[in-house]
Amino acid sequence: MSSVIAVYPGTFDPMTLGHEDVVRRATQLFSHVIVAVAAGHHKKALFSLEERMGMVREVVEPFKELVTVESFSGLLRDFVVARNGKAMVRGLRAVTDFDYEFQLAGMNRTLMPNVETVFLTPSDKYQFISSTFVREIATLGGEIDKFVSPAVRKKLLAKVRSMARE
Known part of the structure; x- marks a missing residue:
């Protein structure tokens, strides 16, 4: 396999089993994967950048x-180019993701003509999972074991408990 660096960007607030599955799939295709955790300037994150x-x-x-x-802020293009990325990995859960991701891929192709966007779908059992749903379920006291790893579950439940005390 030739040495190809792929970047998988996201806020990962929190990282779900779907995200983890996309990382696993990406490692089978690329020699190195950089999971790029966005500082999240446009989204209000539940977890701090360091926690994520x-x-x-x-x-x-x-x-x-x-x-x-690694973390990044600013234009993703600058991050990818600085690390010699040749591919950007994007996870697609459903048709509803496709329109947005397709537009984003077009913009990224204009900004980074030498970087390909690769869409990966998670396993069927993870296709409906979103970080937003997981946060909401946890906040409302629901069971999240099937959506996140045990380590993430522990941190998410601790965060929810600390918010309830505030």
Whole structure:
């Protein structure tokens, strides 16, 4: 396999089993995957950047030979180019994701003509999972075991409890 660096960007607030599955799939295609955790200037994140980075690092530990975790702010283009990325990995859950992701891929192709966007779908059992749904279910006291790793579950429930005390 030739050395191809792929970047998988997202806010990962929190990282779900679907995200983890996309990382696993990406490691089978690329020599190195950088999970790029967005500072999240346009979204109000439940977890701080440091907390999200820690969770992602813990979740991708089984792939540590092929995956690194970094944060970024500003234009994703600048991050990808600075790391010599040749591919950007985007997860697609459903048709509803496709329109937005297709437009984003077009913009990214204009900004980064030498970088390909690769769409990966998670396993069927993870296609309906979104970080937004997981946060809402956890906040309302629902069961989240089927959506996040045990490490993320622990941190998410602790965060929800700390918010309830405020």
